[in-house]
Amino acid sequence: MKKIIAATCLASAIALPGLAQAREVTLTTQLKDYSGNDAYLAIYVTDANGQYQKTLWVAGKKAKYYRHLTDWARGSGLNPSEFDGVSGASVGSGNTLKVSVELADTLIDAGYQIRIDSAVENKREGRADVSVPLTSKGSGKPATGSTYVDSFTYDL
Amino acid sequence: MLRQFHSLPGLIAALLVMLLAISGAVLSVDPALERLHSTSTAAGQLNVGQLAGRVASHFPGVEQIQRTASGTVIVYYNQDGQSGAEKVDPLTGQGLAPYEPSAFTRWMKDLHRSLFMGTPGHGVAGAGALFMLILSVSGALLLARRLGGWRNLWRPLRGTFSQRWHAQIGRLVLLGLLLSALSGLYMSATTFGLIADGSQNEPAFPTHISAGPALPVAHLQALQSTDLNDLRELVYPSPGNPQDVFSLRTTQGDGYVDPVSGTLLSWQAHDPMHNIYQLIYQLHTGEGLWWLGLLLGLCALGVPLMSVTGILLWWRRRKAGPNLRYNSPAHSADSVILVGSENNSTWGFANTLHDALHQAGHRVHSAPMNDWAGEYHAAQRLFILTATHGDGDAPASASQFLARLKHLGVKPGLPFAVLGLGDRQFAQFCQYAHQVQDALLQAGGSPLLGLETVNRQSSQEFARWGLALGEVLELEQPLTLVHTPERPRSHQWVLSTRTVYGEQVQAPTHVLRFKAPAGLPGFQAGDLVGIFAPDSPLPRFYSLASSSEDGVLEICVRKHQGGVCSQFLHGLEIGASIDAFIQPNPQFRPASGTHPVILIGAGTGIGPLAGFIRNNKARHPMHLYWGGRNPASDFLYEPELNRYLADQRLTELRAVFSQVQDRSYVQDRLISDALALRRLIEKGAQVLVCGSREMAQGVIQALDQVLAPLNLSVLTLKAQGRYREDVY
Numbered sequence: 001m002k003k004i005i006a007a008t009c010l011a012s013a014i015a016l017p018g019l020a021q022a023r024e025v026t027l028t029t030q031l032k033d034y035s036g037n038d039a040y041l042a043i044y045v046t047d048a049n050g051q052y053q054k055t056l057w058v059a060g061k062k063a064k065y066y067r068h069l070t071d072w073a074r075g076s077g078l079n080p081s082e083f084d085g086v087s088g089a090s091v092g093s094g095n096t097l098k099v100s101v102e103l104a105d106t107l108i109d110a111g112y113q114i115r116i117d118s119a120v121e122n123k124r125e126g127r128a129d130v131s132v133p134l135t136s137k138g139s140g141k142p143a144t145g146s147t148y149v150d151s152f153t154y155d156l
Numbered sequence: 157m158l159r160q161f162h163s164l165p166g167l168i169a170a171l172l173v174m175l176l177a178i179s180g181a182v183l184s185v186d187p188a189l190e191r192l193h194s195t196s197t198a199a200g201q202l203n204v205g206q207l208a209g210r211v212a213s214h215f216p217g218v219e220q221i222q223r224t225a226s227g228t229v230i231v232y233y234n235q236d237g238q239s240g241a242e243k244v245d246p247l248t249g250q251g252l253a254p255y256e257p258s259a260f261t262r263w264m265k266d267l268h269r270s271l272f273m274g275t276p277g278h279g280v281a282g283a284g285a286l287f288m289l290i291l292s293v294s295g296a297l298l299l300a301r302r303l304g305g306w307r308n309l310w311r312p313l314r315g316t317f318s319q320r321w322h323a324q325i326g327r328l329v330l331l332g333l334l335l336s337a338l339s340g341l342y343m344s345a346t347t348f349g350l351i352a353d354g355s356q357n358e359p360a361f362p363t364h365i366s367a368g369p370a371l372p373v374a375h376l377q378a379l380q381s382t383d384l385n386d387l388r389e390l391v392y393p394s395p396g397n398p399q400d401v402f403s404l405r406t407t408q409g410d411g412y413v414d415p416v417s418g419t420l421l422s423w424q425a426h427d428p429m430h431n432i433y434q435l436i437y438q439l440h441t442g443e444g445l446w447w448l449g450l451l452l453g454l455c456a457l458g459v460p461l462m463s464v465t466g467i468l469l470w471w472r473r474r475k476a477g478p479n480l481r482y483n484s485p486a487h488s489a490d491s492v493i494l495v496g497s498e499n500n501s502t503w504g505f506a507n508t509l510h511d512a513l514h515q516a517g518h519r520v521h522s523a524p525m526n527d528w529a530g531e532y533h534a535a536q537r538l539f540i541l542t543a544t545h546g547d548g549d550a551p552a553s554a555s556q557f558l559a560r561l562k563h564l565g566v567k568p569g570l571p572f573a574v575l576g577l578g579d580r581q582f583a584q585f586c587q588y589a590h591q592v593q594d595a596l597l598q599a600g601g602s603p604l605l606g607l608e609t610v611n612r613q614s615s616q617e618f619a620r621w622g623l624a625l626g627e628v629l630e631l632e633q634p635l636t637l638v639h640t641p642e643r644p645r646s647h648q649w650v651l652s653t654r655t656v657y658g659e660q661v662q663a664p665t666h667v668l669r670f671k672a673p674a675g676l677p678g679f680q681a682g683d684l685v686g687i688f689a690p691d692s693p694l695p696r697f698y699s700l701a702s703s704s705e706d707g708v709l710e711i712c713v714r715k716h717q718g719g720v721c722s723q724f725l726h727g728l729e730i731g732a733s734i735d736a737f738i739q740p741n742p743q744f745r746p747a748s749g750t751h752p753v754i755l756i757g758a759g760t761g762i763g764p765l766a767g768f769i770r771n772n773k774a775r776h777p778m779h780l781y782w783g784g785r786n787p788a789s790d791f792l793y794e795p796e797l798n799r800y801l802a803d804q805r806l807t808e809l810r811a812v813f814s815q816v817q818d819r820s821y822v823q824d825r826l827i828s829d830a831l832a833l834r835r836l837i838e839k840g841a842q843v844l845v846c847g848s849r850e851m852a853q854g855v856i857q858a859l860d861q862v863l864a865p866l867n868l869s870v871l872t873l874k875a876q877g878r879y880r881e882d883v884y
Contacts, residue, residue, distance in 0.1 A: 035256075035259045035262070036257070036262065037262065037266070049397065049399075050394060050396070050397050051399070063356070064353070064355045064356055067358055070391055070403070071394060073358070074361050074400075077360075077361060078358060122257045122262070123241075123257060124220070124232040124239065124241050125219075125220065125232070125391075126239075127219065127394060128394070146234070146237065146239055147239055
């Protein structure tokens with residue numbers, strides 16, 4: 001495990017040469033009208049194979065439920081440093097989460113994807129509820145989700 | 157003190173606790189319903205590998221299999237971009253019905269856990285559990301105290317409707333509520349992270365995964381060796397990610413399964429905190445323990461009943477209780493007034509003394525005698541005003557006093573004065589006040605004055621006591637105590653029928669029935685009615701032979717030479733009205749339960765006993781011993797009693813008469829019936845005696861003789877609450 005984290009950190013260090021080349025990206029996630037409690041969401045970047053790279057945002061305050069965001073939990077190892085400062089409240093049915101986060105330029109148009117894992121108490125988990133390529137062309141174009149996410153848009 | 161500890165949280169949190177209890181009771185049905193609709197498998201019957209294999213043939217796109225604690229197996233799948241969830245039969249892997257958690261249950265759960273208020277709501281619910289715990293513990297202590305110790309917790313209960321049901325439900329549901337409250341409190345503490353629940357410790361994701369083609373899921377060895385009953389959750393690897401593995405969660409621990417080799421990786425057994433959490437979670441929710449869930453739900457249903465009766469009890473006590481102004485705290489008062497009162501009339505005198513001492517510049521603390529604290533740090537003098545109940549017993553608000561005095565003692569040399577209030581008509585006039593005086597002397601108090609008494613609420617005697625007290629205390633002004641007993645709120649009653657007995661044996665006795673034009677207040681047989689004869693400031697009390705359900709107020713009155721009130725009642729014309737009030741007497745009535753009841757009376761003492769029999773709709777065994785003069789003249793209630801015998805409201809009637817050939821008294825009959833009586837007592841029978849003081853004395857002697865072979869006496873029965881008297 002430690003090896004993997006170390007390797008990931010190394011990869012990030014190479015992939016993100018400096019924050020000077022970072023920009024702000026706005027993530028807009030609109031949830032469907034489902035019956036159930038507020039959803040936990042993890043919005044994160046993976047490579048083309050789905051390998052975890054970086055957490056963009058986690059919605060949901062109780063870390064003990066994070067394991068239900070399965071793919072993200074495995075990739076991030078639930079290491080608090082991975083989601084420090086980029087987490088907030090869970091999102092209710094039919095509501096929209098709109099957050100702005102820093103994103104390194106090197107991740108754009110480089111074969112990476114943005115994925116969302118979702119989970120609702122006592123209901124199915126949405127593994128890769130959303131999965132979209134991270135490209136400048138894709139900016140502002142809504143993508144549909146498969147489980148709780150109705151649509152997801154990123155604005156570079 | 158304990159009582160405040162019970163009623164205060166009860167009042168503050170009644171609504172909250174009711175809400176939690178009702179929602180909890182509703183939720184408690186779920187595990188049982190779920191159990192009813194799920195297929196259970198025996199241990200060793202089916203393993204997770206077999207289940208996964210069967211599921212795979214019906215759901216190729218399976219992503220996750222879950223098994224709830226109650227045994228429902230749910231498959232989450234994704235087929236052709238369509239995601240779904242289905243309940244499946246574990247034996248075949250076939251889908252049974254789409255799985256959709258009930259919106260109603262979720263709503264109820266939200267209400268139960270957080271009152272729809274998120275994190276602050278979780279805190280409120282936790283506080284509710286704490287209130288429930290405080291109420292259960294203090295309630296149990298109060299009940300044990302009232303019944304005379306924990307061993308007596310299942311003794312028959314007495315008292316008003318609310319008192320009886322509050323205690324009855326309380327002792328039935330106590331254990332369930334304690335379990336719910338404690339487990340709820342624990343769960344609240346884990347929600348707020350005050351107690352670790354062991355769920356944070358995730359097994360490390362495996363670093364090395366075998367290369368090669370994945371095995372069919374049914375062949376994975378780690379799954380084959382896991383029993384279905386232990387399964388919590390099996391999460392499949394992401395399709396198209398060769399680096400991914402199965403996650404396996406069981407009741408014992410969590411780990412991963414290599415899809416190529418089938419081996420278990422990074423297995424981590426649950427730590428003790430996690431196991432404790434799971435156990436307590438089960439105990440609280442009944443998930444996987446459906447019968448316990450139902451039991452707890454039933455117990456929870458007692459909460460609304462207890463809240464309502466509890467609030468009623470509090471309200472009545474408050475309305476009846478003293479209304480004190482300027483009551484100083486016990487620890488800082490220089491003068492302490494303790495009151496022993498059965499029906500609050502003594503409080504009126506105490507209030508007058510309280511006000512007068514306060515006017516004279518003293519810091520005064522008044523309290524019921526049962527609150528005796530032993531240490532009154534600033535106290536320079538102690539006053540005790542007490543009535544006497546029944547045959548020299550302590551009145552209600554002093555029932556614990558002598559025991560507490562023995563236990564806690566008194567400040568050595570504390571000056572005290574006891575004032576007894578009573579009625580000289582009774583043989584044991586102010587008997588209890590004498591006992592208190594002696595006990596205080598023995599405990600080391602020093603008397604300010606000798607024991608004084610007040611007969612029949614005499615304002616003059618009370619004022620005289622005040623003057624004597626003022627002199628002893630060397631007050632600048634004389635201590636003037638002006639107390640006019642308040643006349644209780646009375647009703648108008650109209651005489652509707654009269655049955656006459658006993659004219660030929662010089663014991664004219666009338667059974668009188670009254671109606672209330674303005675509507676009946678609530679009362680029960682055995683309660684007392686206070687009747688004001690014209691121009692008489694003091695009421696005369698009669699035991700009631702009917703309850704308000706009967707629609708009439710019935711009393712049985714014998715005409716006494718010089719008895720103002722009995723002559724007035726005997727002369728009353730049909731349709732004429734009287735002025736009367738009800739005084740509850742909850743101590744004198746049959747206890748709840750199915751134990752036999754032995755009723756003993758003579759003369760007009762039959763009144764309340766006949767009322768008890770009339771109300772014995774449950775047909776509990778009731779045995780009546782009654783003595784009259786001549787069956788031809790004063791066999792009171794004869795037709796009714798024969799009717800009750802016929803319809804089994806009355807099991808046995810033993811009537812004896814003193815003015816016939818072989819004259820006999822009720823005491824004689826008790827002795828000749830000793831064998832049958834002993835059998836009844838052994839079955840847990842209770843005894844209710846009503847009649848004159850001499851008869852009651854004779855009955856005690858006779859029964860002591862009857863009970864001797866059982867190593868019992870009337871005194872022991874009295875201590876057990878199984879012997880009650882209403883004597884005059």
